[in-house]
Amino acid sequence: MPKDNGIGASPKRREDVRFLTGAGNYTDDINVNGQAHVHFLRADVAHAAINSIDTSAAETMPGVVKIFTGADFAEVGGIPCGWGVTDRHGNPQQEPRHPIIAHDTIRHVGEIVAAVVADTLEQARDAAEAIELSLSDKPAVVSMGAALAEDATKVHEDLTSNLCYDWVFGNPDDDAVQAAFDSAAHVTTLELVNNRLVANPMEPRVAIGDYSRATDEHTLYTTSQNPHVIRLLMCAFVLGLPEHKVRVIAPDVGGGFGSKIFHYAEEAFCTFAAKACGRAVKWTSTRAEAFISDAHGRDHVTKIELALDADNNFTALRTNTMANMGAYLSTFSTSVPSYLHGTLMAGNYKTPIVQVNVKTVFTNTVPVDAYRGAGRPEATFQLERVIDKAARELGADPIALRRQNFITEFPYETPVALTYDTGDYVATMDKLEQVADVAGFAARRAESEKNGKLRGFGINCYIEACGIAPSNIVGMLGARAGLYDAATVRVNATGSISVMVGAHSHGQGHETSFPQVVADMIGIDESMVDIVHGDTGRVPFGMGTYGSRSIAVCGSAMVRATEKIINKAKKIAAHLMEASDADIELKDGQFTVAGTDKSVAWGDVCLTAYVPHNYPLEELEPGLEETAFYDPANFTYPAGAYACEVEVDPDTGKVSIERFSAADDFGNIINPMIVDGQVHGGLGQGIGQALLENAAYDEDGQLLSASFMDYAMPRADDVPFYQVDHSCQTPCTHNPLGVKGCGEAGAIGSPPAVVNAVIDALQSGGKDVTHIDMPLSPARVWAAMNG
Amino acid sequence: MYEFEFEKPSTVAEAVAALADEDAQALGGGQTLIPTLKQRLAMPSKLVSLSSIPQLKELSDNGGMLTIGGAVTHAEVAAAAADSYPALADLASHIGDPAVRNRGTIGGSLANNDPAACYPAAALGSGATIVTSTREITADDYFRGLFETALNEGEIITAVRFPVPEKANYQKFLQPASRFALVGVFVAKYAAGVRVAVTGASEEGVFRWHEAEAALDTSFAPDALDGLSVDAGGMIGDMHGTKEYRAHLVGVMTKRAVAAAG
Numbered sequence A: 001m002p003k004d005n006g007i008g009a010s011p012k013r014r015e016d017v018r019f020l021t022g023a024g025n026y027t028d029d030i031n032v033n034g035q036a037h038v039h040f041l042r043a044d045v046a047h048a049a050i051n052s053i054d055t056s057a058a059e060t061m062p063g064v065v066k067i068f069t070g071a072d073f074a075e076v077g078g079i080p081c082g083w084g085v086t087d088r089h090g091n092p093q094q095e096p097r098h099p100i101i102a103h104d105t106i107r108h109v110g111e112i113v114a115a116v117v118a119d120t121l122e123q124a125r126d127a128a129e130a131i132e133l134s135l136s137d138k139p140a141v142v143s144m145g146a147a148l149a150e151d152a153t154k155v156h157e158d159l160t161s162n163l164c165y166d167w168v169f170g171n172p173d174d175d176a177v178q179a180a181f182d183s184a185a186h187v188t189t190l191e192l193v194n195n196r197l198v199a200n201p202m203e204p205r206v207a208i209g210d211y212s213r214a215t216d217e218h219t220l221y222t223t224s225q226n227p228h229v230i231r232l233l234m235c236a237f238v239l240g241l242p243e244h245k246v247r248v249i250a251p252d253v254g255g256g257f258g259s260k261i262f263h264y265a266e267e268a269f270c271t272f273a274a275k276a277c278g279r280a281v282k283w284t285s286t287r288a289e290a291f292i293s294d295a296h297g298r299d300h301v302t303k304i305e306l307a308l309d310a311d312n313n314f315t316a317l318r319t320n321t322m323a324n325m326g327a328y329l330s331t332f333s334t335s336v337p338s339y340l341h342g343t344l345m346a347g348n349y350k351t352p353i354v355q356v357n358v359k360t361v362f363t364n365t366v367p368v369d370a371y372r373g374a375g376r377p378e379a380t381f382q383l384e385r386v387i388d389k390a391a392r393e394l395g396a397d398p399i400a401l402r403r404q405n406f407i408t409e410f411p412y413e414t415p416v417a418l419t420y421d422t423g424d425y426v427a428t429m430d431k432l433e434q435v436a437d438v439a440g441f442a443a444r445r446a447e448s449e450k451n452g453k454l455r456g457f458g459i460n461c462y463i464e465a466c467g468i469a470p471s472n473i474v475g476m477l478g479a480r481a482g483l484y485d486a487a488t489v490r491v492n493a494t495g496s497i498s499v500m501v502g503a504h505s506h507g508q509g510h511e512t513s514f515p516q517v518v519a520d521m522i523g524i525d526e527s528m529v530d531i532v533h534g535d536t537g538r539v540p541f542g543m544g545t546y547g548s549r550s551i552a553v554c555g556s557a558m559v560r561a562t563e564k565i566i567n568k569a570k571k572i573a574a575h576l577m578e579a580s581d582a583d584i585e586l587k588d589g590q591f592t593v594a595g596t597d598k599s600v601a602w603g604d605v606c607l608t609a610y611v612p613h614n615y616p617l618e619e620l621e622p623g624l625e626e627t628a629f630y631d632p633a634n635f636t637y638p639a640g641a642y643a644c645e646v647e648v649d650p651d652t653g654k655v656s657i658e659r660f661s662a663a664d665d666f667g668n669i670i671n672p673m674i675v676d677g678q679v680h681g682g683l684g685q686g687i688g689q690a691l692l693e694n695a696a697y698d699e700d701g702q703l704l705s706a707s708f709m710d711y712a713m714p715r716a717d718d719v720p721f722y723q724v725d726h727s728c729q730t731p732c733t734h735n736p737l738g739v740k741g742c743g744e745a746g747a748i749g750s751p752p753a754v755v756n757a758v759i760d761a762l763q764s765g766g767k768d769v770t771h772i773d774m775p776l777s778p779a780r781v782w783a784a785m786n787g
Numbered sequence B: 001m002y003e004f005e006f007e008k009p010s011t012v013a014e015a016v017a018a019l020a021d022e023d024a025q026a027l028g029g030g031q032t033l034i035p036t037l038k039q040r041l042a043m044p045s046k047l048v049s050l051s052s053i054p055q056l057k058e059l060s061d062n063g064g065m066l067t068i069g070g071a072v073t074h075a076e077v078a079a080a081a082a083d084s085y086p087a088l089a090d091l092a093s094h095i096g097d098p099a100v101r102n103r104g105t106i107g108g109s110l111a112n113n114d115p116a117a118c119y120p121a122a123a124l125g126s127g128a129t130i131v132t133s134t135r136e137i138t139a140d141d142y143f144r145g146l147f148e149t150a151l152n153e154g155e156i157i158t159a160v161r162f163p164v165p166e167k168a169n170y171q172k173f174l175q176p177a178s179r180f181a182l183v184g185v186f187v188a189k190y191a192a193g194v195r196v197a198v199t200g201a202s203e204e205g206v207f208r209w210h211e212a213e214a215a216l217d218t219s220f221a222p223d224a225l226d227g228l229s230v231d232a233g234g235m236i237g238d239m240h241g242t243k244e245y246r247a248h249l250v251g252v253m254t255k256r257a258v259a260a261a262g
């Protein structure tokens, strides 16, 4: 029987009522009395020296409040990078200043050159057109290869080159690694591109700065996944404001996918400008601005080599990657191609030697940072593609080759610094073979061939490090922040509960799933519990939502705080029933004295806590409110196996996904329906990356796909009905719920499955194609077939 | 957008008069024009809405001649022509999304003449007549290249007359992002001969593939096209497909259109 309450139940998402009926309260829905509007004049060239900016005519235009240029921000800090990577020689990454408004140089199309604050947005735009810019164009540095050339133009004159860092991870001994390749029976090599993406959440970014002269307090309303992180970065590094004078509110947020983690210039601008103008200042990004100002994702160019012995055991793996940073270092940019990518290179396999080499590169493009999966999709893609290629070269069955090399004993220490606490990759593969009906593939292929189509089957395994992250470990690796989370459980006098959480829900359904946990622990109805999130003025200091961390980290904090509540409530119950608290049991919202029929209800205990007439005041404080901070002991390791089946139209190269099956191990599951939804969404984005999406620049640094006319998002009819199974569950060993997180799995595991399937289809049609770079658009597939 | 005046006349004559002002511009369904204005890429002094002129909303089927008013929406064509000219109705029903189809008009589409738009292929492939506020223009004379037509300043498309063919079909290969035609081919078989019009592919905009027409005149079957191809030289090459790919697709889509026309 499916449960209808608590952990394991699938109640419908309560937040959907307001989202689906237009009652959501998004940042753009907020209007502050007397607010002015800012229009950002953005660079339309990729690289230029700014000789002068003449705002005099613009300042006299109707409605103009104030015009800001880079000079106005000379006294404040730049946008900080939250992670310092140390390179292979022990040197720190090169870290350029990241100004709020371009000062003397423009470094990417879309960079803010001036900001016009006016009574109305149209007036601000009118005035922006009257600003006179004198620029001297410089050569645009666009491709990473060209950026690293000896005589390349520098994106930042004050740095020694366009190299941010040159990093090695895993086994640093080149000779030892080479020796493993030299003694291999077979080596498979693959060069590939992990295509640059634009996150494109449905809601574009918005920021509203408000300032009260009465209290000297700032309020920033912003579309963020982590309001406390924004407050910390903006106060401590950019504007130098005391945190207690700044409140950051991220209300309903319409999707983030990573792109709303980062601290952006527009947030600091609106906060700064509100005080400078004496008025609230509002900015709502247009879609066109989003394409050239939201941090992009991925953009790696990789060569990967896999060595195998004569029995097809993996003996060594070596990768060389160039990763694009864009023009500046966004908040988590440097951690993505290093620690979030290199640590996952072992995958699900017991390869003894792994060496990861990464060069991160500055170019005159939009900054690149975490996007759903962040580094882990890049790792999975290259690994699972090279394994598939090896299987083809060796004539081995791709499933058998993977099975043979699976890690089967846990805990397992990888050669790339992680300790997988638990998992069962054989079980997920068994499950996948069943869900994907591998046995029926031959018949389905024959049917497709009858219709003139090529059919392919592609397999893929993934593992990810989620529940980010143990603060001491990431601190050692260069993180400039802790990655714990926090929750306050506030029980009201009548027994209802508000839980203030540091995680932020922007599509994940926390408002439904978090209360399920608390209600389950106490044994009351979920409707008695609400969460509060997204407001530094109301919730404890938490680090927000990304890296599939919310239930694993913040949920653990919530469990710890609820345990404290239960302990205290038991003491109150013991007092009321004149028993010892060690004898008190809590079940279904009733406290009973073990072995007796004496009981007192949850509500009575709560009331007693707030109306302490009969209460052990000498021993116990009144009230019922507890906070817990939780710092995880390890990462969590969701893993699974995916299968994709495609049809390729040989006449046009068009790929259609006929089946997609996923067998995931997420450990314990709070709300199976929400988990299904998270996987579906991730798969949709991964399929989007594999078949459709491409942020392409021309050689002048202009984004060619700068609107939905050219940037192809996956639509409903681009994806199939999914078979999703998460019945394989090896609970996480180190957090109280045994949960691992499920937010990114779909996006990590699907691109290689799709590409592997297309290659399988083409080879079944006798085409000698071993690789096609994503997106596998009809044009590219056709070109590969006819190449 | 920039500021502009707005007029909503109820007759063609009033609309023509309103459009006589310098920089006045007609507004059909606004599906192309409004986004252009929002991006400040156009600065008309006045918009003259054609949506309240009854004459432009007329649709008639007159013994083998389908006449569609210039302000008739794509959704209305999809519904009204389903029996009389199914290939045309089908084309209209696959333009954009429901919002676009319920606002966008045939007059707007033909006036705009986007090189990847669908209606130009139907008009040219059907040998339609573009009826304007001042004259009648055959489709063969009307299309003049990318976003270029025979229309003069202030001239309004009041109707489009489509001779209904014996058989016809439109095959649209989607550009993955915009879902306009990466290549679209309209094939129509008339007693007087076959017409093949190609959109999306050429740097010159919609064009007739005369070689294919001649082959299909001889035998209206897909294999009549075997060995025929358009020259990749004049094709569009961009991030969604090379010139060669588009040239190849013209052949594939033409065959499919012939096969589907039956």
Ligand SMILES: Cc1cc2nc3c(=O)[nH]c(=O)nc-3n(C[C@H](O)[C@H](O)[C@H](O)COP(=O)(O)OP(=O)(O)OC[C@H]3O[C@@H](n4cnc5c(N)ncnc54)[C@H](O)[C@@H]3O)c2cc1C
Binding pocket: B025, B026, B027, B028, B029, B030, B031, B032, B033, B034, B050, B070, B071, B094, B095, B096, B097, B100, B103, B104, B105, B106, B107, B108, B109, B111, B112, B114, B116, B117, B118, B119, B155, B156, B157, B158, B178, B179, B180, B181
């Ligand atoms: C998301 C989206 C998807 C689309 N997909 C497709 C597609 O798949 N295939 C396709 O073919 N099109 C597509 N379109 C374009 C759509 O068909 C437009 O409706 C059409 O191009 C313009 O028609 P309109 O009535 O909206 O014209 P408007 O935008 O109002 O006007 C366009 C131009 O035509 C002029 N004009 C309008 N009416 C007349 C008239 N009667 N006489 C003279 N001049 C006139 C205007 O002055 C303006 O210059 C799409 C549009 C969008 C927004």
